[in-house]
Amino acid sequence: CGIIFLLLKGCEKMIKNIFVLFFGFLLVSLAVFPADAATVDLFTDDFEDTTLDAWDAGFDPAWSNASRNAHSGSRKARISGNVENAALSKTVSTEGYTQLELSFWYDSSSSWQHNDSTEVQWSTDGTSWQSLRLLDEDDATPLVEGGEEWVEVSQALPAGAEDQDTLMFRFLATINAQNDICYNEEHALTGEGDDVLTSPTPTTEPTTTIEQT
Secondary structure (H helix, E strand, O other): OHHHHHHHHHHHHHHHHHHHHHHHHHHHHHHHOOOOEEEEEEEEEOOOOOOOOOOOOOOOOOEEEEEOOOOOOOEEEEEEEEEEEEEEEEEEOOOOOEEEEEEEEEEEOOOOOOOOEEEEEEEOOOOOOEEEEEEOOOOOOOOOOOOOOOEEEEEEOOHHHOOOOOEEEEEEEEEEEEEEEEEEEEEEEEEEEEOOOOOOOOOOOOOOOOOOO
């Protein structure tokens, strides 16, 4: 019986050591191998709600939610008329997110000319605006004169837009004739943020009760 007791005590100690090694390895793995960054939608709008309510209030009235001939679904944002710096803007938080990207689809009417443009800008205070992309007939994603063909635009935002309590972006349109029109839709602002992992809760080490005979 004494030999059996000693063997069981040895097994108990071995089990404890195994648990200690296992949890130690788990904690080291979490520290050395962080979770993969997950891409998150920080803002999306396809305009199917027939309004511009998802955008900041006070947008230029030249912007509207229009029907027919959308890229997908049945709705799109529309700007037309003889306007200068007509803005449609959105405020979001990018706190905790990096690798920001703004994407959307863009189109223009057949009367779109070299004096017509929409500039995409961003700001962290609503006062100082930085140009992100100028969409005109010379744009590298050609918005050719004559238009009427949907073009997808994907634009990375600079590091200064990352991890901000407040980030604003806007579409600033300048159009020189009533029948010059541009459209955009399927807006998405995405960012990458680390998944939040919860550290394992320490558990009580198992105990073995041995009765000595």
